[in-house]
Amino acid sequence: MEAREANVRAGYVISDVGAFGGDIVKIDMTQLPEPEDRVRELGDASVPFEFDTHALVFGDDPAGLEGAVP
Template identity: 55%
Template sequence: MTRRLEPMGRVKELSGASVPFLFDIHALIYSENAPELERQLHQEFNDCRVNKINERKEFFKVSLADVKQKLLDLNIEVKFTLAAEAEEYRRTLQIEALPVEAQSHI
């Protein structure tokens, strides 16, 4: 969540050294009450948290379809893109598909 007029600044900030890949945007959701919407989403997907110990780590393993459905249930319209760039992630998968000896030459 961000209150910035330009949300991409927050995305770039979050894509730092503490995460393995740059973040890709699948949806931007405008809300009159973003803190409440964030609370509702966190509550809905609490069982899907990646880190079950530290709730300040706000990463969830949840499908975009599940997020979209929850937003529809809350009568929030949002446009999703399922073709996020994910360049670093996709290139990493390509490298991992190569034989081990070929990986060292990249």
């Protein structure tokens, strides 16, 4: 929990095989205190299946990390 308290942003990697197939992931970030809340919001609003969360990354610059992913 210390890492989360020290950093107000979280990056996440999610997928929805049922909606988009196995080769598509979403990489994004949120400032919500609980990143899984954002993942649930996306699943409730836009796809027929729940997203699977593959990674949560807490840090000072999740947007920079997103840009570094090939």
